[in-house]
Amino acid sequence: STQPETVPAASLPLRPEIVGEEPYGAPQLDVPVQLNVNENPYPPSDAVVASVAAAVTEAARGLNRYPDREFRALRSALAVYLEREAGVTGLDADHLWAANGSNEVMLHLLQAFGGPGRTALSFAPTYSMYPEYARDTSTAWVAGRRAEDFTLDADHACELIARVRPSVVLLPSPNNPTGTALPLETVRRILDVARTSGPLDGTAGATDAADLPATSTVVVIDEAYAEFRREGTPSALTLLADNPHLAVTRTMSKAFGMAGARLGYLAAAPALVDALRIVRLPYHLSAVTQAVALAALAHTDELMGQVAGLRAERDALVDWFAEQGLDAVPSDANFVLFGRFADRDAVWTRLLELGVLIRQSGPDGWLRVSVGTPEETAAFKAALVEVLGA
Numbered sequence: 591s592t593q594p595e596t597v598p599a600a601s602l603p604l605r606p607e608i609v610g611e612e613p614y615g616a617p618q619l620d621v622p623v624q625l626n627v628n629e630n631p632y633p634p635s636d637a638v639v640a641s642v643a644a645a646v647t648e649a650a651r652g653l654n655r656y657p658d659r660e661f662r663a664l665r666s667a668l669a670v671y672l673e674r675e676a677g678v679t680g681l682d683a684d685h686l687w688a689a690n691g692s693n694e695v696m697l698h699l700l701q702a703f704g705g706p707g708r709t710a711l712s713f714a715p716t717y718s719m720y721p722e723y724a725r726d727t728s729t730a731w732v733a734g735r736r737a738e739d740f741t742l743d744a745d746h747a748c749e750l751i752a753r754v755r756p757s758v759v760l761l762p763s764p765n766n767p768t769g770t771a772l773p774l775e776t777v778r779r780i781l782d783v784a785r786t787s788g789p790l791d792g793t794a795g796a797t798d799a800a801d802l803p804a805t806s807t808v809v810v811i812d813e814a815y816a817e818f819r820r821e822g823t824p825s826a827l828t829l830l831a832d833n834p835h836l837a838v839t840r841t842m843s844k845a846f847g848m849a850g851a852r853l854g855y856l857a858a859a860p861a862l863v864d865a866l867r868i869v870r871l872p873y874h875l876s877a878v879t880q881a882v883a884l885a886a887l888a889h890t891d892e893l894m895g896q897v898a899g900l901r902a903e904r905d906a907l908v909d910w911f912a913e914q915g916l917d918a919v920p921s922d923a924n925f926v927l928f929g930r931f932a933d934r935d936a937v938w939t940r941l942l943e944l945g946v947l948i949r950q951s952g953p954d955g956w957l958r959v960s961v962g963t964p965e966e967t968a969a970f971k972a973a974l975v976e977v978l979g980a
């Protein structure tokens with residue numbers, strides 16, 4: 591290792607918020623069955639690999655130049671994809687934004703709309719990166735509660751948003767780690783409250799709070815897993831047209847099977863997108879990344895061809911847990927939260943010893959498993975039966 595053995599931490603002017611913090615991320619272990627980070631288990635086909643390689647070769651010829659800062663070709667292609675996937679119209683490059691994973695897209699959102707004196711809000715249990723975006727942008731963090739069954743109570747959500755006046759609300763649908771999607775009616779009610787629930791930080795001549803103009807809360811619906819949603823669960827993209835304070839984030843990491851390419855994106859009103867263009871680093875999306883994403887998007891049908899099968903595997907897995915007498919949370923994603931175990935750490939460790947890596951996530955007692963190939967799922971089931979029988 592090139593790391594010094596002892597780090598003289600006292601001499602480094604670490605921001606107080608990051609003292610003692612660990613880097614985020616699940617253990618990266620080389621075991622036969624990896625079902626811990628909700629990837630698509632199917633590698634790209636030879637045809638996709640060939641297209642991507644050709645696109646990268648072409649991009650390589652221009653690597654002496656900086657990439658297209660505005661990547662409008664990619665933004666247009668993403669708009670076309672979203673219109674088709676969600677059955678919406680009216681999206682073009684001006685409504686789209688992209689970055690290195692939807693993680694970076696959401697960091698851009700916090701950089702543009704969060705900051706000192708402001709608050710970001712979500713409802714626990716939820717994706718554990720959200721408080722990190724807040725921390726990294728010196729934004730205060732508030733977490734409301736999800737119900738016992740991990741659904742979101744719309745009254746509680748609206749009341750908390752109106753009271754806290756966050757500048758950003760982060761709502762995954764489906765939620766990680768529970769797989770719970772938000773009914774469109776809940777999103778609508780939250781958007782209505784959010785229209786005027788933003789921070790009272792207007793300055794134009796106001797002398798007391800009553801004079802401050804109302805601002806909106808930016809409502810981020812994180813649809814990283816949306817393509818896995820069940821029949822009848824609509825995308826929040828259908829609400830974009832009426833809501834200039836709505837941002838819907840997506841990613842190529844999950845259903846699209848391109849986690850290694852690092853391409854996340856969002857759709858929102860052009861004014862919201864323009865705010866993100868201010869805070870991004872120049873040339874944040876490399877020419878190679880742009881080429882890979884565009885090449886992959888040309889193979890949408892093929893890449894998405896596995897999604898129906900993964901959905902069916904997911905539903906079967908939920909049923910199987912019930913047959914085993916376990917609790918499993920109904921899921922609109924490509925993973926299932928199951929339990930509950932008196933000692934989940936012991937179950938997780940025993941599975942790992944049998945070559946199956948899953949995730950300790952969510953409230954105590956629960957474990958999360960990603961949907962793999964039928965072979966991987968079978969290996970997981972066999973290992974779990976062995977662990978629980980022992």
Ligand code: PMP
Nearest residue numbers: 691692693717766814841843854
């Ligand atoms: N949102 C949620 C809810 C996630 O679970 C993840 C990945 N684990 C992401 C966003 C980020 O994914 P990526 O940066 O690969 O787009």
